[in-house]
Amino acid sequence: MAEKFDVIVVGAGMAGNAAAYTLAKGGLKVLQIERGETPGSKNVQGAILYADAIEKIIPDFRDDAPLERHLIEQRVWVMDDASYMGTHYRSEDFNKPPYNRYTIIRVHFDQWFNKKAREAGVLTICETTVTDLLIEGGKVVGVRTDRQGGEIRADAVILADGANSRLAVKAGFQPEIKPENVALAVKEIHFLPQETIEARFNIGEEEGVVIEMAGKISAGMMGTGFLYTNKESITLGVGCMLSDFKEQKVTPYELLDRMKAHPSIAPLIAGSEMKEYAAHLIPEGGYHAIPQVYGEGWMIAGDAGQFVNGIHREGSNLAMTTGMLAAQTLVELKAAGKPFSAANLAEYKQKLDDSFVMKDLKKYRRMPEIFHKNKQFFTTYPDLLSKAVQTLIRVDGVDKKSKEKEIRKSFVESRSLFGLIGDAFKFWRAVE
């Protein structure tokens, strides 16, 4: 193909759309290639949208973006098989615009985001898979696709092709992703009438609730569960490390079925009709798993670069931010008349280091390994906590002092005193 572009963006998810939009707004000639039938058709997320990240790219996104509900209540549940112990935080402050977090349905949101990119001048083609990067003299100069019509050339390529980026692996930019660095999440969308959702969760029109679940919901594996309220549906799912699924020989759908049958969750989805199910990989290796993210004529953004903050359930905002920063780097270089060489693209890494993206990932750099090696956080502690609370609440003629003693004993018996101190230290190291 004779036509040449300034930049080719591979992928039309959060990172790809953010990059393509920013590039086009910056006056660059952009081709975006998506393998799904439409933008968003292959993308899976919980999904919660953090306003801040999209606001930095499209400040007036609230005017026409397809948003489900803004979140006014956050529940965190630690669960054993019969109970949950949790905190609920609900505030009227979250009901004051501009709202901070929304539930979204990705297939709708991504189509909107991509439309914005196209309106800004991006040429998006779908149902086309980039099979190879064109590399000449160690420099990426374009892509080859599965369509007839030959190679397409560009001065730079941004890889925003999602978790398990085949292109980056094929080109030797990063090694094969490891099972212990990636979570497998499964989710379902359940249809329920709007009034039923609002009654069940004690919320008004447009208001939403998030439940994050930890503990035995992941059946002893490193993982968490979630439940989000959409306008006319509920999204719920669970994700655990791929290596754990492999070790424990639990299938993801069994885990999800067990979660749906949990006595604290079943009533929330009772009478609903399952409309959609999906599974997806989430890179959760954290800071240490992040590969080289730029080189001669190429950059990596979003899930492809492992930019996910597992413990805070943040991914799409990191994807948008990394996509935007990659694009801004190119826009600035282009304006300065500088080539997209590795030395110049190092500015992208600098921008990442200066942003919340790398700061947060660095803060939690020890977390994946600590939780991975200490499964008691997902098995023993939820049980102990639940028993402790129950012992305190149940009125049965036993005096309080004896009850406290019994609780202490149960903890020490399960983990030993040193174990408890060690676990506390590990937990602190993980989130410090």
Next chain:
Amino acid sequence: MHSVVCIKQVPDSAQIRVHPVTNTIMRQGVPAIINPYDLFALEEALRLKDKFGGTVTVITMGPPMAEAALRKCLSFGADDAILVSDRAFAGSDTLATSYALSATIRKVMQDMPVDLIFTGKQTIDGDTAQVGPGIAKRLDFQLLTYVSKIVDVDLAKREIQVERRAEGGVQLLKTSTPCLITMLEGTNEMRFGDLDDLFRAARHELKVWDREAAGIDAVEMIGLKGSPTVVSKVFAPKPRSKRAEMIEVHDSDPKNLAVTLLAKLFTQHPKLEQEIAKRAV
């Protein structure tokens, strides 16, 4: 050669459900696709263009979101696309739709004569198979329905020969052009357009025609007013309570296979043998 292909954007019926309580169709979250039968029509038109040259124009009547369906047709190789879209068309049944589409095609013919009009055999959401014939009738075109193969086109003589699937066999039919063809499914396989087609489709300036642009003055012929069809009730059929059963028989000899199968069947349903015997008499 100028072919017009009429397509429709439909909800993917495989994913549609009827609400258990209200009996309304739940469209929320159901993806919109090009009516699958229309793709066989489009591919056939594109093949004729490959062979004889010419132009393929795709037309659809629908809401603005139908643009996506037209762009997809362009990416397969269609040359031009027209979206006929106006609130005045809302509520159109097959009679009003064929009126509106025939008016649009008449308008197209003012710029370039049309040799062939293609449609799918029917849509998957309405299943009526009425719009194609309705257009042919209004334009006074010859009509060939359920076409399984285009055998020959003689441009000089303005003749076309097709195979048409009919009950009990295949008819070989010849007629003069211009004519309207409704294509049967499974007759061809849609191509995978090349990069140039994709780029062209993404950049193509779609024609969006409202009622006036489509040359329709008679508002009483379109929309709800022009639609005598009344939907009296929508309901989901009750699932059968009896479960199907599967009988497995293995034998390399067909005769033995049949005998064993019948023997098994009759052992499980003793009355069946007598009933069949009675009917045979």
